[in-house]
Amino acid sequence: MIDMHSHCLPLISQAEAQAVDAQRAPWLEIEPGGARGMIRVGDRPFRPVEPSLRDPAVRLAEMDVQGVAQQVVCATPVMFGYGWAAPLAADWAERMNEHVLAFCRADPQRLHALAQVPLQSLEHACREARRACDAGCVGVQIGNHVGERDLEDEALVEFLIFCAHEGIPVLVHPWDMMGGSRMKKWMLPWLVSMPAETQLGCCR
DSSP: OOOEEEEOOOOOOOOHHHHHHHTTTTEEEEEESSOOOEEETTTTEEEEEOOGGGGHHHHHHHHHHHHHOEEEEOOOOOGTTTTSOHHHHHHHHHHHHHHHHHEEEEEEEEEEEEEEOOOOHHHHHHHHHHHHHHHHEEEEESSSEETTTTTSSSSHHHHHHHHHHOOOEEEEESSSSSGGGGGGGGGHHHEEEEEEEEHHHHHH
């Protein structure tokens, strides 16, 4: 069995995140004892996570138990950085892609990396997609929108055309879900809003 959609989040320190954006950059806080962790965005808790999100040895052991032969691994979407200035997001994307490649080097026959790109800038996104794939990524992952710009946006279409010409596979991931404060409880952003973003992406 091949799992073509899985995530990782490297051991991004609070200092590394704050150097980029103290309010919006994600980082990983590890609980005492080194088991579970918490993704934080600035000072806010975002999501509790298991060791397999950051530790490829744990991931590979889980794959063995689950009967997964190979896995495609990409950034957790909170890492995208689409709201930042393009040069800053491009530098962040390159560093995050190197983290994901390092994660996959634990077993390159079984773990395969997808790159993130600074999608808010066509020029920077195309450059990082090509660089990351030359470095070992097997394709790219993008969000289904950049702010109010959906997939029919001219620049996003141009990026998809670039990837097609370059032979770069693209995974479109729903993210930054609609719904606002009315959808915060009971995992509703993931149960309701994310499927809605998926349908909206298909319609675009």
